[in-house]
Amino acid sequence: MHLFLASATLPDTITFAIAAAICIVGSLGVVVSTHPVHSALMLVMTLFGVAVLFVEENAQFLAAVQVIVYAGAIVVLFLFVIMLLGVDRAESIAADPLRGQRLTALLLGLLVLAEVVLLGRGRWPTGAHSTAGALNQGTKPNVNVLGTSIFTTFLLPFEITSALLVIAIVGAVVLARRPRRPVGGASSPIPSAKGLTGPPEAEGDDTDRGPLQMGVEDLEDSDGLEAGRPGVPATHGQEGSKS
Amino acid sequence: MTVSAAWYLTLAAAMFSIGAIGLLVRRNVLVMFMCVELMLNAANLTFVTFARELNDVGGQAVVFFVLVVAAAEVVVGLGIIVAIYRRRLGATADDIHVLKG
Amino acid sequence: MTYSSLLAVIQTPHIDYTAILPELICIGGALALLLTGALAVRQLPTVVYTAMTVAISVAAVVSSLVLWHIVQLHGAFAAIAKSLAIDGFSVAFVLLASCVLVVAALAADGFLRREEVAGPEYYALALLSASGAMFMASANDLIVIFLGLEIMSIPLYILAGFDHRRQESGEASMKYFVLGAFSSAIFVYGIALTYGATGSTNLAEIASFLANNVLTSNALLLAGLGLLLVGFGFKIAAVPFHMWTPDVYEGAPTPATGFMAAIAKVGGFAALLRVFYSSFHTLAIDWQPVLFVMAILTLLTGAILGLVQRDIKRMLAYSSINHAGFVLLGLQAATASGVSASLYYVFVYAFLVLGSFTVIELVGKRGDRAHPIEGYRGLARREPFLALCLALLLLAQAGAPFTTGFLAKLYVVEAAVQAHSYALAVTAMLAGAIAADFELRVVFLMYGASAPAPAEATDAAPAFSIEGSLAVPDPVSSAPAPGASTGTLASAAVMTGHDLATVTVAGAAASERVEVPLLARAALVLTCGFTVVLGIWPAPLFAFVHAARLLF
Numbered sequence: 001m002h003l004f005l006a007s008a009t010l011p012d013t014i015t016f017a018i019a020a021a022i023c024i025v026g027s028l029g030v031v032v033s034t035h036p037v038h039s040a041l042m043l044v045m046t047l048f049g050v051a052v053l054f055v056e057e058n059a060q061f062l063a064a065v066q067v068i069v070y071a072g073a074i075v076v077l078f079l080f081v082i083m084l085l086g087v088d089r090a091e092s093i094a095a096d097p098l099r100g101q102r103l104t105a106l107l108l109g110l111l112v113l114a115e116v117v118l119l120g121r122g123r124w125p126t127g128a129h130s131t132a133g134a135l136n137q138g139t140k141p142n143v144n145v146l147g148t149s150i151f152t153t154f155l156l157p158f159e160i161t162s163a164l165l166v167i168a169i170v171g172a173v174v175l176a177r178r179p180r181r182p183v184g185g186a187s188s189p190i191p192s193a194k195g196l197t198g199p200p201e202a203e204g205d206d207t208d209r210g211p212l213q214m215g216v217e218d219l220e221d222s223d224g225l226e227a228g229r230p231g232v233p234a235t236h237g238q239e240g241s242k243s
Numbered sequence: 244m245t246v247s248a249a250w251y252l253t254l255a256a257a258m259f260s261i262g263a264i265g266l267l268v269r270r271n272v273l274v275m276f277m278c279v280e281l282m283l284n285a286a287n288l289t290f291v292t293f294a295r296e297l298n299d300v301g302g303q304a305v306v307f308f309v310l311v312v313a314a315a316e317v318v319v320g321l322g323i324i325v326a327i328y329r330r331r332l333g334a335t336a337d338d339i340h341v342l343k344g
Numbered sequence: 345m346t347y348s349s350l351l352a353v354i355q356t357p358h359i360d361y362t363a364i365l366p367e368l369i370c371i372g373g374a375l376a377l378l379l380t381g382a383l384a385v386r387q388l389p390t391v392v393y394t395a396m397t398v399a400i401s402v403a404a405v406v407s408s409l410v411l412w413h414i415v416q417l418h419g420a421f422a423a424i425a426k427s428l429a430i431d432g433f434s435v436a437f438v439l440l441a442s443c444v445l446v447v448a449a450l451a452a453d454g455f456l457r458r459e460e461v462a463g464p465e466y467y468a469l470a471l472l473s474a475s476g477a478m479f480m481a482s483a484n485d486l487i488v489i490f491l492g493l494e495i496m497s498i499p500l501y502i503l504a505g506f507d508h509r510r511q512e513s514g515e516a517s518m519k520y521f522v523l524g525a526f527s528s529a530i531f532v533y534g535i536a537l538t539y540g541a542t543g544s545t546n547l548a549e550i551a552s553f554l555a556n557n558v559l560t561s562n563a564l565l566l567a568g569l570g571l572l573l574v575g576f577g578f579k580i581a582a583v584p585f586h587m588w589t590p591d592v593y594e595g596a597p598t599p600a601t602g603f604m605a606a607i608a609k610v611g612g613f614a615a616l617l618r619v620f621y622s623s624f625h626t627l628a629i630d631w632q633p634v635l636f637v638m639a640i641l642t643l644l645t646g647a648i649l650g651l652v653q654r655d656i657k658r659m660l661a662y663s664s665i666n667h668a669g670f671v672l673l674g675l676q677a678a679t680a681s682g683v684s685a686s687l688y689y690v691f692v693y694a695f696l697v698l699g700s701f702t703v704i705e706l707v708g709k710r711g712d713r714a715h716p717i718e719g720y721r722g723l724a725r726r727e728p729f730l731a732l733c734l735a736l737l738l739l740a741q742a743g744a745p746f747t748t749g750f751l752a753k754l755y756v757v758e759a760a761v762q763a764h765s766y767a768l769a770v771t772a773m774l775a776g777a778i779a780a781d782f783e784l785r786v787v788f789l790m791y792g793a794s795a796p797a798p799a800e801a802t803d804a805a806p807a808f809s810i811e812g813s814l815a816v817p818d819p820v821s822s823a824p825a826p827g828a829s830t831g832t833l834a835s836a837a838v839m840t841g842h843d844l845a846t847v848t849v850a851g852a853a854a855s856e857r858v859e860v861p862l863l864a865r866a867a868l869v870l871t872c873g874f875t876v877v878l879g880i881w882p883a884p885l886f887a888f889v890h891a892a893r894l895l896f
Contacts (some may be wrong), residue, residue, distance in 0.1 A: 031264070058295060108263050135303065163495050197880060308490070320525065323501065
């Protein structure tokens with residue numbers, strides 16, 4: 001506690017304590033919540049906490065951007081996708097677990113804990129000094145200083161973020177585009193499923209599509225098609241595999 | 244004068260680790276993305292704290308770029324989720340053919 | 345406030361356009377492609393976009409050669425407020441990225457036409473991705489490296505999921521994205537800690553700070569460095585950050601896999617070598633042991649797990665992990681010749697992997713589904729040209745003499761020996777031998793073992809040969825075909841006894857002729873020619889690599 005009181009005024013200390021509590025509770029909430037919507041709301045809470053801390057640290061412009069871009073756009077996008085997929089279905093979209101993932105998480109947790117202890121003890125100063133220009137330049141407002149920095153020292157990074165935005169737009173278009181040919185009937189995801197459901201369906205499926213519209217699967221799954229044709233033994237494939 | 248930088252850095256490290264562990268433990272992809280956002284925010288907080296401590300504007304400028312990257316990443320990531328979901332929709336839910344027109 | 349007074353307030357730095365010309369050509373070319381696609385009255389054929397992409401990437405090659413000559417004549421320089429370092433090293437990687445783009449565009453054309461993927465988006469994303477790798481290569485600032493990393497990676501996530509029809513493509517895209525986003529978040533945190541410890545994100549500033557100051561405590565800096573290494577490790581697929589590689593390589597569309605494997609290694613290694621060798625050289629004693637362990641794990645994991653793979657794309661994924669270990673060998677030496685050796689290796693490997701995946705894509709045929717190694721049995725009889733190309737590329741990857749691969753391996757091992765990392769050199773040779781085992785096994789499979797019922801296969805070939813568009817053979821003309829393929833299937837099943845899926849593909853592969861588009865043939869000739877010609881006559885590439893010096 002002595003570190004708190006060493007240099008900080010009481011209002012600042014109280015603000016930090018509340019904002020930090022909000023951040024920690026919010027981050028834990030994102031991870032622990034069973035419901036994605038709750039996670040998203042907890043994320044908003046964390047982002048507000050971080051924005052408050054930005055103001056405390058004399059980064060007013062970034063605090064504003066944090067609220068406008070993160071809470072206002074990114075989290076809304078999250079919520080939008082959750083709602084688009086349907087709240088129940090959003091639950092079912094799970095990534096494949098990696099082997100040893102929990103162990104990695106545990107190791108990582110221990111590693112970061114060690115780092116927290118290290119940072120908390122305050123033994124981090126290395127004697128580094130500013131190279132990109134001073135942050136507090138008398139009465140110059142934060143936005144002014146930051147803007148000057150971005151258009152001088154960080155001009156190239158600023159320019160190439162435009163490439164990122166182009167990528168995001170193209171990516172969104174490519175990913176959201178519907179495949180040209182109908183997906184439903186043509187592409188059964190499990191090739192063996194068609195063979196199991198039986199030949200009549202395969203035949204019936206093909207009648208309303210021209211030969212040019214045939215999906216890839218229909219060709220690869222040729223034993224299913226052959227099975228539908230009269231005169232060809234339906235089960236030659238399985239027999240072959242058994243022998 | 245606000246509290247010392249060490250507290251901010253500790254808070255950021257705690258947020259980063261919560262995000263990282265959450266990403267590895269949770270199965271839901273949307274929540275995993277949110278955990279990435281937590282990690283990026285922790286990095287941002289670290290940058291801003293060091294910028295204050297060094298009295299250097301560079302740290303704040305970097306946060307600006309990280310924000311742009313986060314936005315671009317989220318757009319593409321959510322696009323990937325929607326695309327996958329659509330494929331699965333076409334694959335599994337036979338009863339909602341009507342919706343696809 | 346008037347415009348002129350605003351200008352007086354902010355002194356924008358001088359922008360040296362020649363320094364970023366290759367990047368500008370790529371980004372501008374991508375925009376031109378997208379505009380062409382959007383403004384075209386009707387759907388343009390894919391070949392138009394291919395031609396444009398090849399022209400753009402050749403322009404990038406030419407501009408990077410011009411830049412190379414400028415650097416050789418006038419020396420290296422830092423450009424645009426010192427955020428870029430234009431030196432021999434960066435220009436060599438920029439040149440490599442442009443060459444990768446040329447070959448990738450040639451190789452992708454046939455795939456895009458066959459799979460009926462219309463539109464310029466594939467090429468636009470590839471161009472943008474390559475520009476990101478170029479920015480990574482010439483970055484002189486950690487934040488430029490980070491932005492370059494993202495510009496390179498995000499298109500790759502999208503390209504991995506480009507195939508709308510295959511579920512695995514989407515899964516690969518998602519897996520790559522989640523782990524990529526995770527690694528870039530770690531990378532940013534690493535930048536933050538490094539920034540806190542050194543007071544700058546600029547690589548030159550960091551180097552001079554570390555050279556002129558003795559740190560009271562370098563725990564923070566080492567933590568930052570470790571996190572940066574994790575971030576790079578994910579991109580270059582070094583163990584233990586390789587988990588995504590086999591799944592993503594297998595799931596992504598094959599041309600995208602080849603491009604991804606090449607460009608991610610180019611960008612990742614360019615930045616890794618510069619950051620560690622150039623900026624943190626004073627800390628070499630601290631990071632060398634970490635890289636030592638990482639290189640050993642990467643070499644052995646790639647080699648041993650590659651042995652048990654049955655899908656050729658997965659096998660090449662593990663092989664690429666093994667190769668990443670070899671490149672790390674050069675960095676671990678932390679000498680100028682080690683860095684040159686790594687550069688040489690990346691240069692060689694990028695062409696090898698592009699060529700290999702081009703062949704796999706062609707042999708895989710329409711649908712791009714499974715690529716079992718068993719399907720390559722007797723390929724030499726069916727497809728002599730493709731088999732020859734793949735054999736050459738695999739031999740080079742295994743390090744056979746008279747190929748570029750042999751010299752690359754020799755060069756990095758020599759660097760390790762010079763740095764007295766004998767254990768590492770021995771491990772590398774051992775791992776190289778193990779990896780050569782599974783790489784050469786495919787060559788033997790193609791040339792040695794007899795194909796299942798070749799006579800029947802040739803009989804059935806005309807009936808099943810499908811030119812251009814996909815048309816299901818009508819019952820009359822294909823009447824003999826089912827019988828023939830049944831025979832093939834049965835005999836293949838008896839011979840191999842593998843599961844049904846493998847046999848079906850092997851049977852289909854035996855009975856269908858592969859159509860090799862002209863442009864893919866050109867891509868193969870380029871990659872194989874590079875491998876063989878510079879393998880027999882290595883002097884130019886050696887001279888080139890030696891001239892590619894770092895700025896500081």
